[in-house]
Amino acid sequence: MQQAEERRIEEAVEQNDVAIRVRGLRNSFGDQVVHEQLDLDVRKGEILGVVGGSGTGKSVLMRSIIGLQTPDEGEVCVFGESMVGRLDDEALAIRKRWGVLFQGGALFSTLTVAENVEVPIREYYPNIGPQLRDEIAAYKIRMTGLPTEAGPKYPAELSGGMRKRAGLARALALDPDLLFLDEPTAGLDPIGAAAFDDQTRKLQQTLGLTVFLITHDLDTLYSICDRVAVLADKKVIAVGTIEELLALDHPWIQEYFNGPRGRAATAAVEREKNKAAPTPPDGRR
Amino acid sequence: MNKAAELTEEQRDGGTVIRLSGNLAIACLHDLPARLDGVQGPVDAIDLSQVDHIDTIGAWTVHSAAKRLDAKIVGAHDDAQRLIEAVGGLDEPMPIRPEKLSPLARIVGQIGEAVVNASNTLVGLLGFFGASLVATWGLIRHPSRFRVNAVVQRFEVVGVSALGIIGLMSFLIGIVIAQQGSVQLRQFGMEMLTINLVGRLTFRELGVLMTAIMVAGRSGSAFAAQLGTMKLTEEIDAMRTIGVSPMEALVMPRTLAVVVMMPLLGFYSSIVAIIGGGFLCAVALDIPPITFIQRLREVVPITDLWVGLIKAPVFGVIIALAGCYQGMQVKANAEEVGLRTTAAVVQAIFLVIVIDAFFAVFFTWVGWN
Numbered sequence: 001m002q003q004a005e006e007r008r009i010e011e012a013v014e015q016n017d018v019a020i021r022v023r024g025l026r027n028s029f030g031d032q033v034v035h036e037q038l039d040l041d042v043r044k045g046e047i048l049g050v051v052g053g054s055g056t057g058k059s060v061l062m063r064s065i066i067g068l069q070t071p072d073e074g075e076v077c078v079f080g081e082s083m084v085g086r087l088d089d090e091a092l093a094i095r096k097r098w099g100v101l102f103q104g105g106a107l108f109s110t111l112t113v114a115e116n117v118e119v120p121i122r123e124y125y126p127n128i129g130p131q132l133r134d135e136i137a138a139y140k141i142r143m144t145g146l147p148t149e150a151g152p153k154y155p156a157e158l159s160g161g162m163r164k165r166a167g168l169a170r171a172l173a174l175d176p177d178l179l180f181l182d183e184p185t186a187g188l189d190p191i192g193a194a195a196f197d198d199q200t201r202k203l204q205q206t207l208g209l210t211v212f213l214i215t216h217d218l219d220t221l222y223s224i225c226d227r228v229a230v231l232a233d234k235k236v237i238a239v240g241t242i243e244e245l246l247a248l249d250h251p252w253i254q255e256y257f258n259g260p261r262g263r264a265a266t267a268a269v270e271r272e273k274n275k276a277a278p279t280p281p282d283g284r285r
Numbered sequence: 286m287n288k289a290a291e292l293t294e295e296q297r298d299g300g301t302v303i304r305l306s307g308n309l310a311i312a313c314l315h316d317l318p319a320r321l322d323g324v325q326g327p328v329d330a331i332d333l334s335q336v337d338h339i340d341t342i343g344a345w346t347v348h349s350a351a352k353r354l355d356a357k358i359v360g361a362h363d364d365a366q367r368l369i370e371a372v373g374g375l376d377e378p379m380p381i382r383p384e385k386l387s388p389l390a391r392i393v394g395q396i397g398e399a400v401v402n403a404s405n406t407l408v409g410l411l412g413f414f415g416a417s418l419v420a421t422w423g424l425i426r427h428p429s430r431f432r433v434n435a436v437v438q439r440f441e442v443v444g445v446s447a448l449g450i451i452g453l454m455s456f457l458i459g460i461v462i463a464q465q466g467s468v469q470l471r472q473f474g475m476e477m478l479t480i481n482l483v484g485r486l487t488f489r490e491l492g493v494l495m496t497a498i499m500v501a502g503r504s505g506s507a508f509a510a511q512l513g514t515m516k517l518t519e520e521i522d523a524m525r526t527i528g529v530s531p532m533e534a535l536v537m538p539r540t541l542a543v544v545v546m547m548p549l550l551g552f553y554s555s556i557v558a559i560i561g562g563g564f565l566c567a568v569a570l571d572i573p574p575i576t577f578i579q580r581l582r583e584v585v586p587i588t589d590l591w592v593g594l595i596k597a598p599v600f601g602v603i604i605a606l607a608g609c610y611q612g613m614q615v616k617a618n619a620e621e622v623g624l625r626t627t628a629a630v631v632q633a634i635f636l637v638i639v640i641d642a643f644f645a646v647f648f649t650w651v652g653w654n
Contacts, residue, residue, distance in 0.1 A: 096312065101360055109618040125311055129343075133317050135349065136342055138379035139372050142342075151379040156617040175311055175340035207341065278414040 025074035052231030099171030105163035107155040218265035309343030334360030344368035353559030371584025439542030459561025483562030484585040492555030501633040505608035509629035513622040540605040547601035607633040
């Protein structure tokens, strides 16, 4: 069974279907082991949600994939190229193809929002002239739902939600194939969070993105994730759609999805489905 | 997939058509946007039927060229059509950076801002000094609130860890003063006066002044950066909500540590500088250490020591308050922490030198010269 699964994944790699491939990852800080023998595949064109309790190493996993954290052991491949031990100025061809949204937005505080969006373009594509660069920054910012006035503002003048959108605009600046989002909806009000989810989904469909999404937000998981990976016991214990995960008999997964919040999110999805279902002409169901 | 984007102009049905081909993604655009800009109308249509792949930046390029040339977009496949419509819907000018003022208005504005800032800082520092006096009075009335551990910890950071660098600096300064002084005094055949020079100068002025500059650079800047970062991470707000006064918990231990350490460090610095001077006298001027010390006792009045020791705690208050005050003023972002740290050191050193001048006049007036 396991061998069959492995062979299937091998084939998938050959067909270039896997965007990120993590094998046998081990990360530790001093005596504390965060990951041990962690395996994960992210398929091209999917939104993969990554969940796990606090301190299970979700952000560390993301940092290992994008090369900010050198793992003790293991292999990380992005678009078929190994990212382990690469210096900041290596593997540029891969770096151009991803965008990262950090938890706090991580905007450069001395630049305006629009200048922040221009940084990756200026850095990687000096052939793009200043006027075109300004235009690109303008439509990217608008694409993430920010108003026109936000462009010339400095990050310190923005609210937390606007900063996240600006961070997303910068992550999208180069039209990446792969987008990393670290808790994009944390700290947003429910309306803002729903709008952000909606925006992410729309962008993913328009641009054909692969999204690696770390989240605690059950509504986000239900509404936009194609698959969900669960981090626990130092590894990915399960990957699949929410229905598949619910069928598993793991105490943390059951508690997570069947806790009061999980049930509320499920109920919301059910309501949405019923609303969308065609009603008979006489109005009765 | 990675075929570079190409542009060809052709005549078709009596009009000009621009045909784009290859990969219209950002990595393959190269000089295509510039060449599209170079095309002068009239153009009837832009033909995308030969385009393999397109991203939003390619779509934007096509959209803006079509808009400028008033041309139709033809032959776009579904993806391209969708992207061009998507970015076209977002077409609206946006300012990139805040509006710039004219140079004259900017200079006048900057001067005005600097004047306002300087007076605000002075008033703010005075207010902060007052607040620290209030906090001191509070601590005197409720000695149980005094944080002994915090103060002792600061003693170590401000005082003990500074011994090495201050000692080295003072030793070298002692040597330099003695060496430079002896060169001048030799012209009058009065090399023995080098001892007067070293002894009086280090005790009265240089020992304490150099220590103050070093402490401002080491500890004043650290205070500003620490408190500034705590302000950014809302630690100070959290303290207030728990009912802990940051003035008592953060500012008082630091101020007290510097005030107590400054006279000790200043005295230590003077002694090491004298040793440096004595070392040079022994090596270069053939004045044996015994003679040096005897002569020192004859020419340096004890009031010189008092002068240094009285000034030291005052300098300490200035350094600590400037550092803490600037740290507490941090509001917006990490960059401000850097600016405030710089301001703390500059203000501390400037004020120390100003106050030192007042002291010089004062001590002459009371006859300690």
